Amino acid sequence: MYIKAVVLDNFKSFGRKTRIPFYEDFTVVTGPNGSGKSNIIDAVLFALGLARTRGIRAEKLTDLIYNPGHEDGSATGGPREAIVEVILDNSDDTLSRTQVVNAAGTDDVGDVEEIRIRRRVKETDDNYYSYYYLNDRAVNLSDIQDLLAQAGVTPEGYNVVMQGDVTEIINMTPHARREIIDEIAGVAEFDAKKEDAFGE
Ligand code: ATP
């Protein structure tokens, strides 16, 4: 399974709907400073609900909505809504149809060769709302997270390596680095369960 495309609509610096295609094995995004490269990563974290520990670069969710006056902090007009869709190529059946159907809570998920996870954040005068969709079906964040976890994608994992993470890993104590390897290998989960069992 891999990310086939990310569609950003009114997200951060992407004021116009933009589809960014990705290759299966390796894709490089280049561009001048401030052109929006890292915003694409933020979009992936946002849409897949991976932001909790990996840190999207925004103080509030609504800062992610495109704001034409972002640079000078001026007032905004237009729609206060941002949408990101991450399109996963699942043609290798990393996730089974059953897994997708269970996450969506309905049979009606279309062809699961392609898994589309979409998130929308909407700001109103006094509040904001966040919605998740799996192949166009409204779902909860936990449905998305449970589904992705079955493909080895978790908020605690290292599927996304942020700027600074590599330096941090280099500067860690050997013990702390070992904990990361345990996390990636899936052993850490059992350590936690073992601790719990001893606790009881
Ligand atoms: P660098 O090479 O320096 O890492 P980059 O290509 O990764 O740059 P980003 O950090 O992705 O750049 O983009 C930063 C730009 O996004 C800034 O110009 C900032 O003004 C703009 N930006 C961030 N949030 C918003 C928003 N809500 N609305 C409009 N523009 C935004």
Ligand code: MG
């Ligand atoms: Mg950057």
